[in-house]
Amino acid sequence: MTLDSVTEPGVDAPEGAVMEGPPAKTDLDRKINRFFAGSVVRKDLVKAVKGNAIVPSYVLEYLLGQYAASDDEATIQAGIEAVRKILADHYVQRNQAELVKSTIKERGRHRVIDKVTVTLNEKDDVYQAEFANLGIKGVLVESATIKAHPKLLVGGVWCICDVEYFHTDDARSVPWILGSLKPIQMSSFDFDGYLAGRREFTTDEWIDLLIQSIGFNPDMFGRRAKLIQLVRLIPFVERNYNLVELGPKGTGKSHIFSEFSPHGMLISGGEVTVPKLFINNANGRLGLVGYWDVVAFDEFAGKKKRTDKSLVDIMKNYMANKSFSRGTSVEGAEASMVFVGNTSHTVPYMLKHSDLFDELPESYHDSAYLDRLHHYIPGWEVDTIRSEMFSNGYGFVVDYIAEVLKSMRNSDHSDRYQQHFTLGSDISTRDRDGIHKTFSGLMKLLFPHEEATQEEIAEVLRLAIEGRKRVKDQILRIDSTMADVKFGYSDTAGVWHAVSTLEEDEYPAYYHRRHAGAGDNSASDEQGEPSSNNTVVEEPPAVAPPVAQTLFEGHREFQENQRGVSYDTILLPYLLGSGEITIVDPYIRLPHQGRNLVDLLALLAAAKDPADEIAVTLVTKEDTGEFHRQHLLMLKEIQDGAATVGINFSVTWDESIHDRSIRADNGWKILLGRGLDIFQKGSGSQYDLGARRQEFRQVVAFGVSYFRSGTEPE
Incomplete structure (x- = not known):
């Protein structure tokens, strides 16, 4: 079907759907329940049972773990009702404290869920508990309970307690008696x-x-x-x-x-x-x-x-x-x-x-x-x-x-990278400690079974180095007596891998300045030029627009969450002066992908002479599924809009394509790892600045390669 034959009005494909009833289980959810049955719970259930209870999530999940740790919907619903009943009967709302105290008095004994804090009364040589929501103090606690749960003395602990009431004529005696106390956390x-x-x-x-x-x-x-x-x-x-x-x-x-x-x-x-x-x-x-x-x-x-x-x-x-x-x-x-x-x-x-x-x-x-x-x-x-x-x-x-x-706090995984990599020799002991502790922690979280590939170890090591480098680089701006450090690591082949922070790549002109008040004179002058004392930036800014006469040729990588990236800087300079442009991208189907294409066409239209015309051909795959008609309607609207600004937009279907690229008749070819879809989903608000300017949006991790005609790889 051609775009010209699409004339019926349509509705955009939804970017998300509201689901009624229980959420559909994914393959991952099924796998989780298969290997960790009884230790996992559906995460939206906390909201279902919390209501007005001002209680930490781990308290609610403790209860859900007792009654609703299942993937069977009937069991889950029964568990939710059980937890709701427990909260209704035993959780102490502050505005109902007097009613609960009355219940304890009339029944003689009642179970409550409350935050309990214990103090030592040195005068009487006894431990006394205070219940945060119930509002009672001076409840006697046995020493054995404190020895078993010392956190009661510091900050308080959420507990399930049996509280009894026994009144005497002794004015100094507290009528509240602690029958039993169980902190809300697993024992094994x-x-x-x-x-x-x-x-x-x-x-x-x-x-x-x-x-x-x-x-x-x-x-x-x-x-x-x-x-x-x-x-x-x-x-x-x-x-x-x-x-x-x-x-x-x-x-x-x-x-x-x-x-x-x-x-x-x-x-x-x-x-x-x-x-x-x-x-x-x-x-x-x-x-x-x-x-x-x-x-x-x-x-x-x-x-x-x-x-x-x-x-x-x-x-x-x-x-x-x-x-x-x-x-x-x-x-x-x-x-x-x-x-x-x-x-x-x-x-x-x-x-x-x-x-x-x-x-x-x-x-x-x-x-x-x-x-x-x-x-x-x-x-x-x-x-x-x-x-x-x-x-x-x-x-x-x-x-x-x-x-x-x-349980893993006693183990140390900080040396697990050393069979593959070596940290830079000028990294100080304190820097090394910071890197090691972060690396060890992430390895315990991700690979507790200690089965990680060299590439996975490198990823963890780079993140650990980056986090410590961010600390050290800021200290260098504050304290001029600190020595610069080359953060990175070498592999077994002796190849050096430098590590940078994301903001260093985004704002190199600002990042490598020393603080003007740090005791040196390395702050920039009024024109914003860094002084000669600053750290040398070995590579050009990752998102700096190439100069027309000296366009960069080669490969660039952009990190996840990076800002300051736009089609205006990474694509437009290579397309200026072109009369014919071919965009190959198999996935221009969803509304946000169509908007990305429109953003590029708008840049091309604004950059050319109003009297000129540009032919832009999109080579893509046709959506033959549920949203086939919406797909064609979207492309037809793009075609009609582009025509009004001098861009002759056409579409060619090709079901065999996979790689993304842009080829212009000015001699440049751009290989796009993710095509035009490089930006993360924003808030969706019409007032989000990122929806108006691409450089304010965060990107996903992607790479882009630039080749002149005849120089691209086979």
Whole structure:
């Protein structure tokens, strides 16, 4: 069928459909249930049972794991009803606390789900519990319970408790009696079974399973975006790991640390004190780092925030040496430290005017403190969380995977790359430690069975190096006494592989400047030219538009999440002056693919003389399925619109094509790994700047090669 024969009005193919009833199980979901039966749950069920309960997800998933860890729909529905009934009967809503207390009094005994915190009453030499929602205090707790669950003393733990009531005439006596207490977390699991199950999954499948386990739909993330999400889990699997993530609001930075694991504690950065975090000199009681695997500081950024200098000093020592001292004693701990905060400026703004730690309070904007950080997650690469990003597939029950990760904290996988690669010789000990800990954590997450290919090991190593390089490069801008470091690794053949950060590739002119106040004079002049003291950029900017007389010839790679890429810079310069252009792309079918094609045609039309005409031929495959008519209608509309601006657009069907390319009669041929479909899906909002300008959008990983006529490979 030709486009000219398409005359009926049609409706665009839907880019997504609203599903009624239970979601259809994917092949991955079936595989997950086959090898991890009883340890996984459908991730959308949490929302189904949560209602108005202000309770962490891991508490709800603990209950769902007891009653709804199945792929049988009838069992799931029965489990949901059971969990709802348990929450209705036993979860304590704060506005119903008096009713629950009345129930306990009248019945004499009642089971509640609440957050319990215990303190030691030194005067009476007893432990006393406080129930957060129920609002009762002074409940006696036996010493054996505290020995079994010491976290009750620090921060509190969500528990299922039997509370009794017995009133006496003694005014000092508390009528509430703790009958039993059970923290909401697993007591045991089969680690060998976990490893056996891992062996049944490919690396891609396993990554998607982990992404679904933290509640996200893996189809909405590229490979790099998935790995960035998984870096957030490293503090749970690696002891004494120091992680920072700064980025825009709404990207889910603190979600993992508040909802994912019963072994993590999220606290506000403004609520931290030395006694609360480390040790109380008055009574000798250890603080949070002595009891929790992960201590995360929310809202850590803020230049004007007041900070305790003594806290910063103790924290620096702990982050470097895993120990702290107060008074005469030296204590050790294994808690990982995580710092998350919001940025208020764009990456190029921060690079031009200060550094990527610009938002931190002054006391933390210190090279000695920053040098203790093992990895910097680029929060600006993480997409704003949207409803369609949440998963309705199957993932590990949270307390199950939390126990698995905790069990691996004692193992060390940091040397698993050394049979294939060697780190650069001028990488310092502290840099090396940061790289090793990130590498070890990711290897435990992705390859707990220790069966990774050389290419997979290289991918993990590069990400680990990049995260530490991001830290070190910013320290170099702050402290001029620090020596430059060549970050990268050599393979067994002696080939050097340099590692760069994504923002370094995007903004090289700003990235390699030293801070004007760092004690040197390497900041740029008023015209924006870097001084001769700056690090030399060996390659041209990845997205800089080629000059007409010296167009680049060869291959370029673009990283996932990179911004600043547009057809205007990577395609248009090679097509200028052409009268005939052939675009070969088998997949111009969906609405967003059609819009990509229109974007390129609009650039061609704007760049040519209005009196000239250009012939553009699209060689593609015809959609013969459900959306055949919509496909033809879309291309017909493109043809009609292009004709009004002097572009004669035509389509040739070819079912044998696979590779994507653009050939122009000016002598240039462009090989496109992904064709025109290089951009990630945006928010869909009409107010999204990325919908108006391509350079504001993030790309997927892709490559592009440029050849002059007669020089392309066979």
